[in-house]
Amino acid sequence: MRRAHTMAFGSEMVKDGARFALWAPTAKDVTLVVDGTDHVIPEVGDGWRRLTLPGVHAGARYGYRIDGDLVVPDPASRFQPDDVSGLSEVIDARAYGWSDHEWAGRPWEETVLYELHVGTATPEGTYAALEGKLEDLRDLGITAIELLPLADFKGTRNWGYDGVLPFAPDAAYGRPDDLKHLIDKAHSLGLMVFLDAVYNHFGPAGNYLNAYAKTFFTERHQTPWGAGINFDGETSGRVVRDFFIENSLYWLEEYRFDGIRFDAVHAILDDSDKHFIGELAETIRARLPGRHIHLVLENEANQARWLERGPDGKALQHDAQWADDLHHCWHVLLTGEDAGYYASFADKPVDHLARCLSEGFAYQGEPFPSLDNHPRGESSGHLPPSAFVTFLQNHDQVGNRALGERLNALSDPAKLALARAGLLLSPQIPMLWMGEEWSATAPFLFFVDFAPDAELNKAVREGRRREFKSFAAFADDTSVIPDPTEAKTFADSRIDWSERERAPHRAVLADTRNLLQIRHQTVVPLTKTHYLGSQATLPRKDAVDCTWTYEGGWLRFVANFGDTALPVLRAGGQVVWCNGADCDPANDTFELPSWTGLFLTGVNR
Structure with a gap:
């Protein structure tokens, strides 16, 4: 079976050629460049430029010449073989032959997530290498892998949250068909595949939208990354909304992902009557009614409104939210740490844990100490436990530590064993962070690759050390904090699968497997x-x-x-x-x- 997602953006193969489309409302002059030849691309209204060229084949390289000199990649590029500033490649989306004809996904209640970073999950750091681990994960009791963002980012090393081309899976991990093969293989083993998507900002290097579509952003909304994305602009908002809606549909239809985790939706600022994330979920539900598609939020605001259920118990919009509150309770109990946001849970961690286990959020409108006592959260006690994805570790909670320590390096193994059972046998949807199943020793460090931009690399390096200067452990010496721009920092973050065969990791792995077996036999049938x-x-x-x-x-x-x-x-x-x-x-x-x-x-x- 051949699959492709048709959309107004980007390039796509048509009969005897390829069609190109670019929204460039603030550019004066735009020329399409294909394999070194310039072509006039006519305006068709409302900032759009479109052209169909005969004789263009898959593999052709193209870009857009903006106002005479600057040649930029397609913002909806399907692939960037030469990184974010290189030319885009015309991709024949229908070239890959899928074998998962009968696959429609799995019910949400069966989900056991395994979050991973493709570049550090295996020594090779590729989709192909990750395929070799799928059977082990299936046999462990995992039912879904969740990939950190794949949107093309600057360089070869990044967590993925600095992506600038949302439709192009980064070339560092392989070609588009390699990603499709990974997902196809996962489906053959009964595994779902989720993708982490970032719709709240673009990375600091390789984003050219301001050169031809300045109204894609707005100063009316300010985010931690600068001017907000213009989801509610009078003239641009519809195109901007469609750009990201089509992105989700693209991953779900063309790549057959089974679910999407939407990063930090509290930073998606939108004053429209219908908030973007509501329209996004409703559109996906309407377009893909015959499959189990699961939508998960990261939302520091703890807004239960997005998680409501219908009379049949099914999610009306989003299936679940990451349960940060529950993580914080467990972390305080296991480590005794009370700095930063942990201070809001350290006063009575068991009380907070009890409320999280039974109701979802610890804070449901009460003053939140870490936010200067501003109210945080909404009532969530009416929601089922499956409305919450729970975890003891994830990429953020490990990687945002100065030294990237995992929980097993910070807590007593016996205490961690209790927390592991509490995670995997409670009725919420559990998630493991790659290597957690055997208490991996590799840290997960913050790493980037902005070379040859030395100034940006320097800013990231110094910013990272400045961030932890206020911590007592680093007040006198921040040099021990790994340099995020060095290749070694990335290499040190790779997990070592051979540890599973050695003590004490072997016993932890056996415990995890046993707990997941109990979950599937006893807990899941109940939650259905x-x-x-x-x-x-x-x-x-x-x-x-x-x-x-x-x-x-x-x-x-x-x-x-x-x-x-x-x-x-x-x-x-x-x-x-x-x-x-x-x-x-x-x-x-x-x-x-x-x-x-x-x-x-x-x-x-």
């Missing part, structure tokens, strides 16, 4: 039934007891974070997981030692 509600209590100030109830039964989690044993009354049900205690099925009471817990399930009375 109608959610009825939850209740969390604190048997002591250092312990939590949470029960989630579904039409198919209930699930209960009890955890003791204190120094003394916690007596627990079974109150019916069957123990499905327990650590550190005598969990004899015949017992009606249990004694949970310090930092241990248990999960029970039962039928409704």
Whole structure:
């Protein structure tokens, strides 16, 4: 089967040639350059220029000459073989023959996410090399891999959040057909593939939109990266909105991704009657009704409004949001850290954890200390647990540390074992960060490659060290912070898969596999039934007891974070997981030692 996404933007193959389209409302003169030859590209109204050229074949290189001298790549380029400032390549989207004819995705409740960075997930850092790890992940119990952003970025090393050409998967990892083959292979193994997409800003190098489409941005909205993207402009907003909507549809249709995680939507500033992220979700749902398509938000504002369910329990717009609050609770409990935003959870971490487990957000409109006590969040207790993606680690929480330490380098293994069970057996949608399943030792460091722009490299290097100057550990010497512009920083972030075969990593991997087996056998069938509600209590100030109830039964989690044993009354049900205690099925009471817990399930009375 051959697939292509047709859109108004970019280039695409047509009969006997190729069609080119560029929106350049603020350019005076535009010429299409194809394989070294200039062609007049006529205006067709509203800032659009279009031309169909016969005889153009896949592989042709092209760009646009703006106002005489500057030649820029296509902002909707499907591929950039020579990086962000080189010419774009005409791609025949239908050249790849898909084999996943019967694939329609998997239900959201079955999702176990595995977040990864293609460049550091394997020694080779390619799509092809990642294919070789898919069976291991499938056998572990993973059901979906989530790729950090692929949009073409400057250089060969980047997390992906500095992308400037949203339709072009970066050439550092392989060609477009290599990415399609990876997704095709994943589907053959029953694995979904998600993509992280960034619609709140463009990277600092290689973005030429201001040269011919200044109204793509607006000074009315200011973001951490400068002028905001103009989603609500009177004359430009429709084209800008369509650019990103088509981008999502492109990844979902042409590449067969099963879901998208939208980065930092709180930074997408839009005063329209219908916010962009609402229109985006509604359009995707309407266009792809026959597949399981999953849409996930990162949203520091904790706005439950985007996660509402219909009468059938299905998401009306977005399936879930990253549950940062829940992560922060676990992190404080595991490490004792209370700097930065952790301060807002360090006062009563067990109380906050109980609310997160049972209701989703810890802050639901209350003053948030880390925001000068401004209210944060909306009521979320009515939402099912599946409206929240939970994690103990992710690229941000590891990589934004000065030394990129993983949680296993910061916490006691026994405590981490309890948190791992709490993550993988609770009914929210769990996510692991690459290598977490065996407690990988490699850090995940911040890295970029803006060479030969020495000034930009210097600004990033100095900015990184300045960021941590206020931390006591680096107040006197920031030189220990790895230089993000050096190739070694990138290389040091690659995970070592051979660790899985050695102690203590082998035992952690076995534990993860066992927990995921329990999840798929016991927890997932329960969460596929109608959610009825939850209740969390604190048997002591250092312990939590949470029960989630579904039409198919209930699930209960009890955890003791204190120094003394916690007596627990079974109150019916069957123990499905327990650590550190005598969990004899015949017992009606249990004694949970310090930092241990248990999960029970039962039928409704």
